[in-house]
Amino acid sequence: MARRLASLLVALAGPLHLRFAALLVAALLGGGCGGGGEDDETSSQSAPGCTAAEAPEPREPEPRQAPSAELDPDLKHTAVVQTNCGEFTITLAPDRSPHAAASFAALASDGYFDDTTFHRIVPGFVIQGGDPTSTGTGGPGYTTVDAPARETQYTLGVVAMAKTGAEPRGAAGSQFFVVTSDELQLPADYAVIGEVTSGFDAVARIGVLGDPTTELPTIPIVVESIEIRRGS
Numbered sequence: 749m750a751r752r753l754a755s756l757l758v759a760l761a762g763p764l765h766l767r768f769a770a771l772l773v774a775a776l777l778g779g780g781c782g783g784g785g786e787d788d789e790t791s792s793q794s795a796p797g798c799t800a801a802e803a804p805e806p807r808e809p810e811p812r813q814a815p816s817a818e819l820d821p822d823l824k825h826t827a828v829v830q831t832n833c834g835e836f837t838i839t840l841a842p843d844r845s846p847h848a849a850a851s852f853a854a855l856a857s858d859g860y861f862d863d864t865t866f867h868r869i870v871p872g873f874v875i876q877g878g879d880p881t882s883t884g885t886g887g888p889g890y891t892t893v894d895a896p897a898r899e900t901q902y903t904l905g906v907v908a909m910a911k912t913g914a915e916p917r918g919a920a921g922s923q924f925f926v927v928t929s930d931e932l933q934l935p936a937d938y939a940v941i942g943e944v945t946s947g948f949d950a951v952a953r954i955g956v957l958g959d960p961t962t963e964l965p966t967i968p969i970v971v972e973s974i975e976i977r978r979g980s
Contacts, residue, residue, distance in 0.1 A: 793967040797953045798833040803968035804863040806882045811889025815854040818846045824979050825849070827856055827942070830972040831866075833957075834950030838907050838942045845894035845939040848909050848920040852941050855888060855922055856974040866969040869958025873932065875951065876910060877971055878923040887921030892939075894918040900936035902927050905944040905951070911937070928955035 794800035819825050819842040827838040842849040855861060860880065867884055868876040879886040895918035902908060906927045909920030918939045926944060928951060944951055957966050 795833070795953070795957055795967055797950075798957075798967070798969075801832040801968050801970045803865060803882075804970060807880045808886070809860065809880050809888070812858075814847070814888075814890040814892055815850050818842060818850045819853060820978075825853060826945075826977045826979075827853070828975045828977060829947075830974070831950060831954065832968070832970045832972065833953045834947060836944050836947030836950045839945040840942040841940060845896070845909070845918065845920070845941050847892035848894050848918075848939040849941045851888070851890075851892050851920065851922075852909075852924065853976045856976050859973075860888065860922065861971050861974045864971045866954055866965060866971065868963050869954065869965050869969070870963050871956055871958050871960055872929050874925040874927055874929075875954050875958075875969075876923060876925040878910070878921075880922075884923075887923065890921070891915065892920045894920070894939040896936045896939060898936050900938075900940060902932050902934045902938070902940075904928070904930040904932075905948055906940055907942045907944065908938040908940045911939075926951055928952065 819840065821842060825840040825842065827840060829836050829838065840849045840853065861878060864877060864880050865882050866875045866877040867879055867882045868874075870876075876884075893916055895916070904927055907924055908927075910923040910925055911919040911921070917937045920939045920941075924941065925938075954969050957969060958964065959966055
């Protein structure tokens with residue numbers, strides 16, 4: 749773990765450098781950062797509650813522009829996430845992070861997240877996805893900023909956007925994480941886009957399928973699709 753400490757001080761896409769901050773806050777021994785390189789895991793394997801799946805080929809999408817319109821605050825927006833370990837639903841919170849929530853919804857509607865992976869899984873911390881390259885460094889080619897309130901808490905089931913250490917508070921690209929711990933303490937630096945409101949059993953299944961040392965998934969965890977639904 750200690751040999752990875754230096755990597756936590758550089759700008760890495762994803763919330764895992766936040767783990768260092770969280771552990772400092774908690775005065776615990778610093779944990780390691782998962783490798784940002786390619787995962788050699790490509791074979792079909794399964795785990796209880798999951799279907800065996802091949803790891804999708806990494807891809808490098810063309811850079812795009814951030815959406816100009818925000819989500820209608822008078823409508824309920826949900827994101828239904830289909831994975832090979834089950835389905836879960838995120839209720840979006842555009843009132844908390846209007847730019848990041850609109851960006852996430854637009855990317856999902858464009859199929860940006862289809863056939864991607866949860867490339868980083870830290871048991872008892874977070875699961876992280878949203879990177880078509882599966883390296884932890886990919887993004888849509890733009891950044892939104894929604895500085896969260898200082899009292900923001902990252903509780904169990906909260907969905908927030910990852911950022912590099914060099915980026916400002918509330919910066920967001922395409923990578924997102926779901927909190928899988930009810931005792932997580934993080935600084936209020938990450939744009940909250942919503943909360944898992946159903947299907948958390950699927951999140952819990954995914955959340956244990958990570959190597960605590962490398963923070964890489966132990967089997968391919970595939971995001972098959974994310975569907976945005978709008979209603980009253």
